[in-house]
Amino acid sequence: MAIAAVAVGTPAVASDRSVRWRRLVIPTVVVATICVVGAWIGDGVPTWLDARVRPWSDDVYDWTVQNNGDHWLFTRVFEPIADTLTATNDAVLWALRHLRWPGVLTLVALIGWRTGGARAAIVGMLAMAGCGVLGFWDETMVTIALMLVAVIVALLIGIPLGILAGRSDRAERWLRGVLDTAQVMPAFVYFLPVVVAFGIRVPAAAIATVVYATPPAIRLTSHGLRSVPVVATEVGNSFGCTSRQLLAKVQLPMARRAMLLGLNQVIMMAFAIVVLASMLGVAGLGGRVLSGLQRVQVGQAFAPGLAIVFAAVALDRITTGERAKRGDRVRRRMPAFARGRAHIATIVTVGLVVAVAIIAAGAGADDFPSAFTIDITEPINDAVRWVNDNFRTGVPIVGGTGSFSDFLTLHVLNPVRDLLVDSPWWAVVAASFAIGWASAGWRLAALCGACFVGIAALRTWELAMDTLSQVLVIIAVSVLLAVPIGICVGRSNRAERLLRPLLDAAQVMPAFVYLVPVIFLFNIGRVPGIVASVIYALPPCIRLVSLGLRQVPIAPREAAISFGATPRQELVKVQLPMAARAIMLGINQTILMVLSMVVIAALIGAGGLGLETVYGLTKSEIGRGVAGGVSIVLLAVVLDRVTQSWGTHPRRT
Numbered sequence: 001m002a003i004a005a006v007a008v009g010t011p012a013v014a015s016d017r018s019v020r021w022r023r024l025v026i027p028t029v030v031v032a033t034i035c036v037v038g039a040w041i042g043d044g045v046p047t048w049l050d051a052r053v054r055p056w057s058d059d060v061y062d063w064t065v066q067n068n069g070d071h072w073l074f075t076r077v078f079e080p081i082a083d084t085l086t087a088t089n090d091a092v093l094w095a096l097r098h099l100r101w102p103g104v105l106t107l108v109a110l111i112g113w114r115t116g117g118a119r120a121a122i123v124g125m126l127a128m129a130g131c132g133v134l135g136f137w138d139e140t141m142v143t144i145a146l147m148l149v150a151v152i153v154a155l156l157i158g159i160p161l162g163i164l165a166g167r168s169d170r171a172e173r174w175l176r177g178v179l180d181t182a183q184v185m186p187a188f189v190y191f192l193p194v195v196v197a198f199g200i201r202v203p204a205a206a207i208a209t210v211v212y213a214t215p216p217a218i219r220l221t222s223h224g225l226r227s228v229p230v231v232a233t234e235v236g237n238s239f240g241c242t243s244r245q246l247l248a249k250v251q252l253p254m255a256r257r258a259m260l261l262g263l264n265q266v267i268m269m270a271f272a273i274v275v276l277a278s279m280l281g282v283a284g285l286g287g288r289v290l291s292g293l294q295r296v297q298v299g300q301a302f303a304p305g306l307a308i309v310f311a312a313v314a315l316d317r318i319t320t321g322e323r324a325k326r327g328d329r330v331r332r333r334m335p336a337f338a339r340g341r342a343h344i345a346t347i348v349t350v351g352l353v354v355a356v357a358i359i360a361a362g363a364g365a366d367d368f369p370s371a372f373t374i375d376i377t378e379p380i381n382d383a384v385r386w387v388n389d390n391f392r393t394g395v396p397i398v399g400g401t402g403s404f405s406d407f408l409t410l411h412v413l414n415p416v417r418d419l420l421v422d423s424p425w426w427a428v429v430a431a432s433f434a435i436g437w438a439s440a441g442w443r444l445a446a447l448c449g450a451c452f453v454g455i456a457a458l459r460t461w462e463l464a465m466d467t468l469s470q471v472l473v474i475i476a477v478s479v480l481l482a483v484p485i486g487i488c489v490g491r492s493n494r495a496e497r498l499l500r501p502l503l504d505a506a507q508v509m510p511a512f513v514y515l516v517p518v519i520f521l522f523n524i525g526r527v528p529g530i531v532a533s534v535i536y537a538l539p540p541c542i543r544l545v546s547l548g549l550r551q552v553p554i555a556p557r558e559a560a561i562s563f564g565a566t567p568r569q570e571l572v573k574v575q576l577p578m579a580a581r582a583i584m585l586g587i588n589q590t591i592l593m594v595l596s597m598v599v600i601a602a603l604i605g606a607g608g609l610g611l612e613t614v615y616g617l618t619k620s621e622i623g624r625g626v627a628g629g630v631s632i633v634l635l636a637v638v639l640d641r642v643t644q645s646w647g648t649h650p651r652r653t
Helices: 002-041 053-067 072-133 137-167 169-184 187-198 202-226 230-238 243-254 256-272 274-278 285-294 298-319 322-326 342-362 377-391 401-422 425-440 442-457 461-491 493-508 511-522 526-550 554-562 567-578 580-596 598-602 608-618 622-648
Strands: none
Touching: 002 425, 053 187, 053 622, 072 137, 072 187, 072 202, 072 298, 072 342, 137 169, 137 202, 137 243, 137 256, 137 274, 137 285, 137 298, 169 202, 169 580, 169 622, 187 202, 187 274, 187 608, 187 622, 202 243, 202 256, 202 274, 202 580, 230 243, 243 256, 256 274, 256 298, 256 493, 256 526, 274 285, 285 298, 298 377, 298 493, 377 511, 401 461, 401 511, 401 526, 425 442, 425 622, 442 461, 442 622, 461 493, 461 526, 461 567, 461 580, 461 598, 461 608, 461 622, 493 526, 511 526, 526 567, 526 580, 526 598, 554 567, 567 580, 580 598, 580 622, 598 608, 608 622
C-alpha cells in the first residue's frame, strides 16, 4: 500500500517541481535577455525608439480647430450636448435663485431630515448657511448649480457602468484602464480639446468635471457588488430569482454602503476641481479662489475655499444620511412625517419650500443679509504669518519646517531620484518585469515592461523617473498614515464623527488654497508638492480602510471572540484579511490621486512630468502636453496593477 502511494504521488511531486522550476527559470531568462539586449543598445534611450506622439497630437488638434463648427461631429453631437448642459444648468440656477436663501436653507433642511434625521438636517443647513455668512451666497449658487448637473451626469454614467463591471470580469478589465486614464490624466491635458469641442463656460466645465468625478462611482459600485457574500447570492438563486431580481433585491441593497461612499466621492471630487473649472470661464467660488491666488493673498483665497467645503459638506450630508446607510433601524426612530409615504412626504416638502420662497419674495429677502456676514480674510492672513514666523525655524528637536524640508530633500528624495534617473532604462524595464511576474505572473510582467518601454518611446524617461521617485515617497507616507487612521475610524463611531469633517475639508478644499501657506513653510521645491499631495490623497484611503472593516460580517468576528481572541487578534486575524480588497482599493485610490496632483505640484517647483505637461499646454505645444500626460497614465497603470494584484489574487503563471 505504501509503495502504491509513493508510485501515485511521484508524478505529482515531479509536476510540482517542474512548475516551480518553470516559474523561476522563465522570468530569469527574460530578465537576463532584457539586460543583455539593453547593455548592447546602451544606457540611454535609443533614438529609434520614438512613438512620435507629439507630431500626431499636434496634427489632430490642428484638424479639430480647423473643422470646429463645420464637421457633423460638432454640429450633430457636440453642440446638442453643450446646449443641453447649458439649458440644464440655467434651469437649476434659475430655481435656486428664485427660491432665495430662506427657501434654499429650508430645502436643504427638509431633504436632510428625510434622508438622515435631525442631525443631517441641522448640519446640512448650517453648512449651507456658512456660505452666506462668509459673504459668497451668489457665487455658491452658481457653483452648486454646476456641481448638481455634473454629479447627476456622473451618476447616470457611473452607476450602470459600475453594475456592469461588478457583474462581469471582462467589463471590469476593460473599464479599469479607462478609469485609470480618466482619473490620472491631468485635467490640463483635456481642457483644450474640451474647449474646442464644447466651447467655454458651462459645457466645458461640466464635461471636465464629469470626466474627473465619474471613476469613483464606477469603482465603488463595482466593489460593492463584488463584496456581496456568495451565500446571499446563492440563496437568491435557490429561490428562483432572475438575474434582474437578484440584482435589484439582493446585490444592490447589500452594496448600498459602498455605493453611498461612491456618491460621497463623486461630490468631493467634483468640488475639488472647481478651481480648475473656473479657468474655463465659469464664475462662482472657483473664480474667487483663483483671483485670491493670483494676488498671492491666502486669506482672499481661503475664504471662498472654505465656502466650497461648506457647500460640499451640505450636499454630502443630505445625500448620504444615516437613513440611507442604516436603513429601517434609523427609519423607525424618525417622526411620523419622515416615515410617511414617499409621495406624501415629497408633496409636503415641495409645498413648504414653495411657501417659504413666496414669503421670502414678499419680504424682499433676495440677498443674504449683510448683517450676518463676517470677513475672515485678515485673520487668516495674520494666522499664516504667525505660523510662518514660529514654525519655519527654531522648533525644538526638528528645527522647523525649513529644516525638515531640507532633510527630506537631501536624504530621501534625492537618493531615490538619483537611483532611478542614473539607472539604465533597460534595467528599470527588467526590474518592472520581475516585480510584475512575482506579483501576478507573466501577463502583469508583460504589461509592466510594456508601460515602461512606452514611457521611453514617449521621450520622457528622465522626467518620468523624477516623478516616480516623488510618487513612491508620497505613497509610502500616505499609506503609513492612512491605514492606522482608517483602522481607528473603522472601529470607532466617535472617531468617524470627529474625523469626517476634517476628511471632507482635506479632500474638497482646493489644493491651490493650501499651496500658498505650504510654500511659505517648506520653500519652493518638491517638498511642498509632497505635503499637498499627502493631504489630498489621505481621505480616500482612510475612508476605504474604514469601509472595509465595517463591512466585515458579524459572524466571523463573533466566532473569533468565542474562541477567546483579543481585540488585537480579532483585528489582525479576522478583520484585516477580510477587508484586504477594500484596503488595496484605498491604496489604489491613493496612487491615482497622488498622480492627479503631479501637475499642481509642478507649479511650485516639483518638476517632472507635471512641469512638462504644463509647459506644453501653456506654449500651445499640445503634443508635448499629451506625451507628459500619457506618461503619467502609464506610471499609474503599473502602480495600480501591481498593488491590486497583491490584494486580489495569488500569483499566476
